[in-house]
Amino acid sequence: MHIAKNDTVEVIAGNDRGKRGKVLKVNPKSNRVVVEGVNFIHRHTKARRQGEQGGIIEKEAALHVSNIMLVCTKCNKGVRIRTKILADKTKTRTCTQCGEMIERRS
Numbered sequence: 001m002h003i004a005k006n007d008t009v010e011v012i013a014g015n016d017r018g019k020r021g022k023v024l025k026v027n028p029k030s031n032r033v034v035v036e037g038v039n040f041i042h043r044h045t046k047a048r049r050q051g052e053q054g055g056i057i058e059k060e061a062a063l064h065v066s067n068i069m070l071v072c073t074k075c076n077k078g079v080r081i082r083t084k085i086l087a088d089k090t091k092t093r094t095c096t097q098c099g100e101m102i103e104r105r106s
Contacts, residue, residue, distance in 0.1 A: 001026065001028045001031070001065060002065075002070065002081055002083075002093065003023060003026060003033055003065055003068065003070060004023065004026060004104045005023050005024070005025070005026050006022060006023060006104075007022070007023045007070055007071075007104070008020060008021070008022055008023075008070075008071045009021065009022075009023055009033070009035060009068040009069060009070055009071060009078070010068065010069050010071050010077070010078035011035070011038055011039075011063065011067060011068055012067060012068060012069050012078060013066075013067040014039070014063070014067055015039075016038045016039055019037065019038050020071060021035040021036040021037045021038045022035070022036045023035055023036075024036050024060065025062075027062065030062075031064060031065045031066070032062035032063060032064055032065065033062065033063055033065055033068065034060050034061070034062050034063070035060065035063060035068065036060065037060070038060060038063065039060055039061045039062075039063050040058050040059065040060060040061070041058070041059060041060075041061040042056050042057070042058055043056070043057045043058075043059060044056055044057075045057055070093075070102065072095040072097070072098065072100055072102060073100065073102070074095065074098050074100040075095060075097055075098050075100070079095045079096060079097050080096045080097075081093045081094060081095060081096065081102060082094050082095075082096050
């Protein structure tokens with residue numbers, strides 16, 4: 001998967017088109033990611049224990065990976081990326097427009 005946790009991404013399709021956020025969770029099996037501040041859903045919860053508060057909780061739902069693009073730090077826009085193998089046999093992600101290497105933040 002070309003998206004990793006803590007990457008900055010831009011939504012390119014759906015109701016939240018144009019919004020940017022940090023990737024909180026990645027699920028490679030279902031090709032879905034959870035992005036901070038994007039694609040909110042309302043979860044109606046019931047109080048389970050004595051004194052617990054019930055109500056409506058807003059939280060981020062998963063987006064399909066095809067609906068987001070990685071943001072290049074140099075171009076400052078959503079770009080396609082290319083995977084290159086360096087001389088020391090390590091894989092890196094590079095921006096297809098400017099050639100800048102995009103590092104994985106942890």
